[in-house]
Each structure stands twice: as C-alpha cells, then as structure tokens.
Amino acid sequence: MARLQHVHVEAMDPDSFRQRARAAPGAPNNSSALTTSDAISRPSDGSSHEMTRRPSAIPPERQRTDTARQRRSQPTAAQSVEHSGDRGTHTRVVLADDHVLVRRGLRMLIDAQEGLEVVAEAGDVCETLRMVRVWKPGVLLLDLIMPGGSSLTAIPKLLAASPRTAIVVLTMENDPGFARAALRAGALAFVLKEDAATELLEAVRTAVEGHRYLSPQLGARIAAEPDASAQSRDGLTNRECEVLGLLALGHTSAEIAHRLTLSLRTIEGHRSRIQRKVRRKSRADLTIYARSLGLVD
Numbered sequence: 572m573a574r575l576q577h578v579h580v581e582a583m584d585p586d587s588f589r590q591r592a593r594a595a596p597g598a599p600n601n602s603s604a605l606t607t608s609d610a611i612s613r614p615s616d617g618s619s620h621e622m623t624r625r626p627s628a629i630p631p632e633r634q635r636t637d638t639a640r641q642r643r644s645q646p647t648a649a650q651s652v653e654h655s656g657d658r659g660t661h662t663r664v665v666l667a668d669d670h671v672l673v674r675r676g677l678r679m680l681i682d683a684q685e686g687l688e689v690v691a692e693a694g695d696v697c698e699t700l701r702m703v704r705v706w707k708p709g710v711l712l713l714d715l716i717m718p719g720g721s722s723l724t725a726i727p728k729l730l731a732a733s734p735r736t737a738i739v740v741l742t743m744e745n746d747p748g749f750a751r752a753a754l755r756a757g758a759l760a761f762v763l764k765e766d767a768a769t770e771l772l773e774a775v776r777t778a779v780e781g782h783r784y785l786s787p788q789l790g791a792r793i794a795a796e797p798d799a800s801a802q803s804r805d806g807l808t809n810r811e812c813e814v815l816g817l818l819a820l821g822h823t824s825a826e827i828a829h830r831l832t833l834s835l836r837t838i839e840g841h842r843s844r845i846q847r848k849v850r851r852k853s854r855a856d857l858t859i860y861a862r863s864l865g866l867v868d
Contacts, residue, residue: 663710
C-alpha cells in the first residue's frame, strides 16, 4: 500500500509561496498552479494519483447575493392576495349555507362569472356575521335556515355590519310569507334553490344594482294573493296572534302568561294550536311567520 508523504508548508505570504512553487522542478509555468487553499498529498512510490484540492469557502458577498435572489423569487403576502387580478373590478361574494356541497356548487357557479368573486364561506349564522364584518362583501348569498339562530332575524345585524352588502336569500322555503319577511327585513332578492341554476345570477346582478328580485313563481303567487295580514291568518284568533307576536319577540311561555295575566297552561295551549294551524313548530319558523304577518317589526 502506498504511503502518503505529508508535505509541510511553512507559513509565508502568498507571493513568496507562488514564487517557490514556480521554481520547483516540473512545476507548471502559470500563476494558478498552487494556492494557499490547496492541500496536497503526493504518493511516496511515485505512482500517478490525482491531486486533491479542497474547495474554498463561498465568499460572504456571494452568499448575500444568493439569499437576496431567493427572497425575490418568493411571493410576498400582498402578491399572494392579489391572485385574482384587480379587486376593484370584482364584486366580492360571501356564501352562507350549512351544506358544504351546496357551497361548493355555488362557488363554481359564481367564480365562473366575470366580475364576481367568492371570497369567503360560512356554515352558520354566527360565522356569517363574522365573515360579513371582515370582508364587507358586495353580495351575501344567505340560506334562510341555518344553525346558530334565525337568518331572517340576522338580516338587520348583517346590514348594520356592512350597509352596502346586497343580501340575496337562497332557500328551499317557497312560502310567500318568507319572501315578504325577508324583503321587509332588508334583503334585496329572494330565490328558490330549485330555480338557482336559471335565476341566481340574474338575482345577484339585479341586487348589485340596488334593485329587488323575486323568484317569478313566488312573485306570481304574491300578486294573486292579498297580504296575509288582511286575511284570517290561517284561522288564528286575535289572542293567538298576540301570543305569536310575543313568542316572535323572544318571550318564554311563562313570561307571556305573566304579561297577559293568563295561566301557563293556557299559553301552552295557545302555542300548540298556533303551531298546528300555521304548520310550523320551531321558534325560528314561528318568528319568520309572525314577521310575514306584520305582527313584529
């Protein structure tokens, strides 16, 4: 096995080192033959092995240049936000529906339209309020029945958080009373989900312009029927209407009994008959119905 003979290089300045290297027998006649960064190993048996050169460290100036180049290649936060072009030409849309698949379909439909851009989604009333406060959208597509409270009673709060937002109600509820209540609360459009494929985009653009839009089939029914407040109200008596109005305002049965000087059992009986006559059971649905009758503001 060949033994390595270590060549000892005494400390000297670079110019003296180059001169001695050039003067050595058989040394190449050029100034770059040896440098102070070279570590040389020569086999003692004279065999021809390739000399090994230790690479020099990267200068600090080059490291700083490379780092700056890498930083320039990474998008800034502002560039990441501006992925969809000039926001000044887009109407921001927030989707509020408790069904993920419905939101996904609505996003595909809206984002495919020029000038419209979905910026956020919400699955309940509380999250909808938060998204509206954050984004101040031009349009809010609002499902009428969602977890976290009544969407109908939340409409004034939504408008207070973002007065310029056009609220488009998108629902499966085809009762004209719901449409009346939503429009009275401040919504600009009321569209049935079954008609969304053909009517939703028109309703959105109409609402953006500040005009009202109502699904044609609901509009025809409302035009053919007088206002429910002028009718027998599904057979409700004056006392039942009074109880319904107090329920819509959030009072409990015990509070209503105390207020009307009636027994709790009597109020529970009124409530049961109201639910049966109007075919609605939850407090949220009863509130919407009471609004449609004009029993509460």
